[in-house]
Amino acid sequence: MTTSFSIHGVGVSSGIAIGHAHLVSNALLEVVHYQLPAHLIEDEVERFTNAVESVKTDLEQIRNSLRNSAPAELGSLIGTHLMMLADKSLSEIPKDIIRKEQCNAEWAIKLQMDDIVDQFEQIEDEYLRERKQDVIQVVERVIKVLLGHPSQLTSEQQASAINKERKRILVAHDISPADAIQFKQHQFGAFITDVGGVTSHTAILARSLNIPSIVALQRARDLINDGELIIVDGTQGVVIVNPDKSILTEYKLKQDQWEIEQLKLQRIKTTKAMTMDGANIELFANIEVPEDIAAVKASGATGIGLYRTEFLFMNKREMPDEEEQFTAYRAVAEAMKGAEVIIRTLDLGADKQMNPDTVVTCANPALGLRAVRLCLSEPQIFHTQFRALLRASHYGNIKILIPMLCTLAELRQTKLLLERAKVSLRKEDIPFNENIALGGMIEIPAAAINAEAFAKELDFLSIGTNDLIQYTLAIDRTDDAVAHLYNPLHPSVLKLILMTIKAGAKLGKPVSVCGEMAGDTKLTKLLVGMGLKRLSMHPSHILSVKQQILHSHLSQLNLNARKVLDLTDLEKIELLVSKLNLR
Ligand code: PEP
Ligand code: MG
Numbered sequence: 247m248t249t250s251f252s253i254h255g256v257g258v259s260s261g262i263a264i265g266h267a268h269l270v271s272n273a274l275l276e277v278v279h280y281q282l283p284a285h286l287i288e289d290e291v292e293r294f295t296n297a298v299e300s301v302k303t304d305l306e307q308i309r310n311s312l313r314n315s316a317p318a319e320l321g322s323l324i325g326t327h328l329m330m331l332a333d334k335s336l337s338e339i340p341k342d343i344i345r346k347e348q349c350n351a352e353w354a355i356k357l358q359m360d361d362i363v364d365q366f367e368q369i370e371d372e373y374l375r376e377r378k379q380d381v382i383q384v385v386e387r388v389i390k391v392l393l394g395h396p397s398q399l400t401s402e403q404q405a406s407a408i409n410k411e412r413k414r415i416l417v418a419h420d421i422s423p424a425d426a427i428q429f430k431q432h433q434f435g436a437f438i439t440d441v442g443g444v445t446s447h448t449a450i451l452a453r454s455l456n457i458p459s460i461v462a463l464q465r466a467r468d469l470i471n472d473g474e475l476i477i478v479d480g481t482q483g484v485v486i487v488n489p490d491k492s493i494l495t496e497y498k499l500k501q502d503q504w505e506i507e508q509l510k511l512q513r514i515k516t517t518k519a520m521t522m523d524g525a526n527i528e529l530f531a532n533i534e535v536p537e538d539i540a541a542v543k544a545s546g547a548t549g550i551g552l553y554r555t556e557f558l559f560m561n562k563r564e565m566p567d568e569e570e571q572f573t574a575y576r577a578v579a580e581a582m583k584g585a586e587v588i589i590r591t592l593d594l595g596a597d598k599q600m601n602p603d604t605v606v607t608c609a610n611p612a613l614g615l616r617a618v619r620l621c622l623s624e625p626q627i628f629h630t631q632f633r634a635l636l637r638a639s640h641y642g643n644i645k646i647l648i649p650m651l652c653t654l655a656e657l658r659q660t661k662l663l664l665e666r667a668k669v670s671l672r673k674e675d676i677p678f679n680e681n682i683a684l685g686g687m688i689e690i691p692a693a694a695i696n697a698e699a700f701a702k703e704l705d706f707l708s709i710g711t712n713d714l715i716q717y718t719l720a721i722d723r724t725d726d727a728v729a730h731l732y733n734p735l736h737p738s739v740l741k742l743i744l745m746t747i748k749a750g751a752k753l754g755k756p757v758s759v760c761g762e763m764a765g766d767t768k769l770t771k772l773l774v775g776m777g778l779k780r781l782s783m784h785p786s787h788i789l790s791v792k793q794q795i796l797h798s799h800l801s802q803l804n805l806n807a808r809k810v811l812d813l814t815d816l817e818k819i820e821l822l823v824s825k826l827n828l829r
Contacts (some may be wrong), residue, residue, distance in 0.1 A: 248474070255438070255463035256729055257483035258449035262501040263436035263458045264494070265413040267487075269472045279353040287348060291341050294351035297391040298337050302328065304387070318567075322379075330384050335362060352392045359385040419467045423447035423598050424560040429455055430535060436478040438466050438485055444732065445712040445762050446724040447597050453765070454534060456541070456786040460485060462726035511789040515546040520794045525800040527774055528781035529792055530586070532760060536574050538580045541785040545639055546792075549586035551782020552647070552708065552760040553578060555631070556594045559560040565627065571634035579642025586643050588685065588708070588782075591631055593617040593649040597724045612722060617650035622659055632667035636678035645683040647708055652690045657703055689713035689761070694742035697749035707750050708782070711761030715739050734763045735819045740776075741812060747777045758782055770794040772823055775807030 282290055309324045330336055335358065343354035366378035369693065416429075416437035426448045429437070434457060442448055442461030452459035458480025470476065470487055477486040477497045481504075519527045530551030531542040534771060535558070542550065558566055558574055566574075576723060579587050594600065595616025610613045621628040635646055648660055663686065671678055688694050690709030701707060711734060716723040718739050721732045733739075743759070750757030758780035763769050765783030767790050773781065783791060806826045813819045 250486065250488045250490055250493070251469075252487070253466055253467070253469065253485045254446055255292070255460040255483050255485070256442075256726065257458075257460050257480045258442075258444055259452045259455070259457060259479040260458040260506055261271050261414060261436075261456075261458040262480070262497055263478045264497060264501065265415045265435040265476065267417045267470045267472060267474045268414040268434075269467060269470070270416055270418050278350070281348050282350060284348065287345055290344050290351050293392065294340055294344060295545055296367065297388050298331060298353065300391050300613065301384070301387045302331055302545050305331070326380055327387075330381060331388075335596060336381075336384065336388075355385055355388055355392075415478055416649050417467055417470050417476075421448050423451060423557075424600065426451040427534060427557050427560055429732065430537060435462075436480065438463055438478060440464055440466055441726050443722070443724045443726055443729045445715070448724075450712075450762065450784075451534065453786065454538065454541075454784045456784075462729060475528075478826050491723075511793065514789060514792055514796065515544075517792070517796065519520050519795045521618070521774070521795055521798045521800045521803070523799045523801055525774075526779070527795050528758075528780040529788050529795075530588075530758070530760075530780060531785045531788065532782055533578070533785075536581070537578045538785070539578060543584075545785035546789040547785060547788050549576065549588075549643075550582060551586075551588050551758055551780065553587065553589045556592050556598050559592065559594060559600055560598075562600060565630070568630045568634045568637075571631060572637045575635055575638035576641045579638050579644050582642060585641050586645060588645045589635055589638075590647040590649055590687070591618070591635075592621055592627060595620055602696050613717065617672065618648050618660060619650065622656060622663075625663055625678055628660070628663045629667055629670075632664050633671060636667055636671055636682065637676060639679035639682050640677045644679070645685060645706070647685045647687060649687045649710070650689060650713070651686045651700065652692050654699055655701065656695075657686060657700065661703075687713075688746045689717070691718050691742055694746050698744040698752065701749045701753040701755045703730050704755065706756045706758070707746060707763065709743055709746050709757065709759045711739070711743070711759055711763040714742060718742060733816060733820075734766070734769060734822060736816055737811075737814050737819060740819070743773075744811060751777065755778060765791060767791055767794050768823070768827060771798055771827060772807055772810060774800065775803030775805075776811070777804075777807075 272393065305324055305328050309321060336355070340351065343349070343357055344351055347354065362381050363378045366375055366381065369375045405799040413435055416434050418437070419440045420442065421437065421439055429451070436458040437452060438460045439448070440463055443487060444461070444463070449459070449461055458478045460478060460480055460483050463485060466485060474487055475489065477489050477493070489497065491803070514672050519529045521527070528548055530549045531545060531547035532552040532554070533539070533550055534554050575589055595614060595615070596612040615623060635644060638644055646664070648657070651657055657709065661684070668678070668680070683705035685706035685708055686693070686700050686704045687710045688697055688700065688707050689712070691714065693700060694714065697707065711722055715721070715732060715734055715736070719731065719733070719736055721728045747757050757778065759773060759778055760782040763773065764781035765787030770781070770791050771794060781791065810819055810826070812824055813822065
């Protein structure tokens with residue numbers, strides 16, 4: 247008999263999902279499982295054989311091209327990978343699995359890899375035990391090739407594979423942003439992890455997928471078995487494993503109610519976000535990839551307030567070149583048909599690494615070479631991105647946003663590089679918007695305190711509350727151990743936001759919030775009351791935030807916000823905000 251139990255974590259994306267657990271290791275999240283009809287099995291075996299051959303050729307080519315000066319370990323590592331690939335356990339047994347399980351090749355080799363890794367984990371010698379990483383790396387190579395040459399499934403078979411996937415709930419110890427971005431191509435029902443913070447980029451991506459998700463469950467991956475039925479309540483942050491019949495019925499009902507509420511919200515999709523006393527608030531969308539535009543359109547957002555371009559750089563060996571970037575930015579600009587599109591320059595570093603397996607070597611990556619600091623230290627990155635952005639500006643209403651500004655010197659150097667990119671395009675007669683607007687993220691306390699100076703030299707400001715909270719309160723936004731201390735209502739955070747709003751108002755420069763605070767309905771009235779006229783959030787939050795605005799009077803919100811800002815005690819602020827939200 248299966249025992250039912252529940253685990254509590256932090257809900258980062260609301261809603262309820264009911265499905266079967268799919269345990270994943272970090273490395274192989276991309277692998278989907280589907281069954282194939284009998285007549286396609288031998289084709290699948292051949293697809294597998296070809297993929298193994300192709301990896302073998304690649305590895306041999308790499309080994310042959312190694313210079314004499316290359317470290318000896320590199321050559322022997324490739325030799326080890328080639329040996330592993332030639333071993334029956336990786337080159338033959340997956341074929342048997344494909345035939346026996348009638349499944350896709352990616353799944354077969356993943357099953358086999360899990361088995362081998364389990365055997366390695368039994369080894370006492372630590373060095374030998376860690377060789378499992380080599381197996382994982384070799385298998386990853388094969389899977390990458392397989393993904394580039396998909397099976398010949400009919401569209402009906404693909405739809406049925408997707409349908410099965412929709413019912414799966416991903417259970418992982420941790421998921422990096424680079425892993426999570428790949429979920430956009432999948433249709434999981436929900437995902438849950440052992441670690442993670444509410445405003446970590448993984449959580450942000452979960453919200454953008456609009457599927458329930460929970461982080462900081464501590465030991466979910468140990469406690470849950472593959473295939474077990476689980477309920478994920480993203481609103482309450484609860485996972486129920488092996489629910490009994492009555493609990494299941496109750497949650498199915500809750501799930502229906504949630505869906506009805508979401509449908510009801512659709513009624514205000516085309517309604518202007520205006521308070522009852524006529525103040526217009528602009529609700530913009532945050533996106534990570536051009537494919538998010540469909541969700542932006544469905545949400546009724548009036549523009550894009552934050553396009554996080556770093557996701558274009560993830561899961562790649564090389565940085566995307568100017569052409570690839572230009573194509574992505576242009577696609578977004580054109581799809582928005584003249585509406586504002588604020589594109590942020592590369593914000594790599596800290597929890598956002600190009601690859602999930604990148605080892606971060608500095609002690610405090612969030613305080614390290616991140617965002618604008620990284621781009622200024624490697625100006626070629628900036629040059630390429632600025633040229634791509636400027637070229638794309640010819641095709642729509644693009645504005646550029648610089649992340650993590652701390653000093654005016656950084657801003658001025660950035661402007662010089664932007665000018666240099668403009669000069670190079672002029673020389674080549676390539677059209678672009680000469681007057682492209684330049685904005686800065688206010689997400690470091692130093693920048694908020696000095697916001698007036700930044701406002702003088704910029705066209706607009708955008709408050710990144712996720713980092714502003716992290717840096718003001720000295721709380722790592724990805725660390726669940728201190729997640730309970732991460733609080734947007736801390737009086738010092740509110741004061742910094744107010745300083746920025748006032749600086750913008752004084753100099754006539756628009757100010758928005760594009761951090762997760764903007765999409766939190768419990769904070770909408772406070773932020774609008776503090777003077778914000780533009781909020782940018784994930785498309786899935788736009789309608790519920792709009793509903794808050796439609797039921798408010800700006801004059802009352804202003805009065806209420808003043809009362810909140812007079813307080814210096816966090817507990818009292820929390821109490822007053824929840825009281826004022828009821829009105
Ligand atoms: C922020 O810090 O609030 C922000 C919007 O940027 P990111 O979450 O990408 O760091
Ligand atoms: Mg930030």
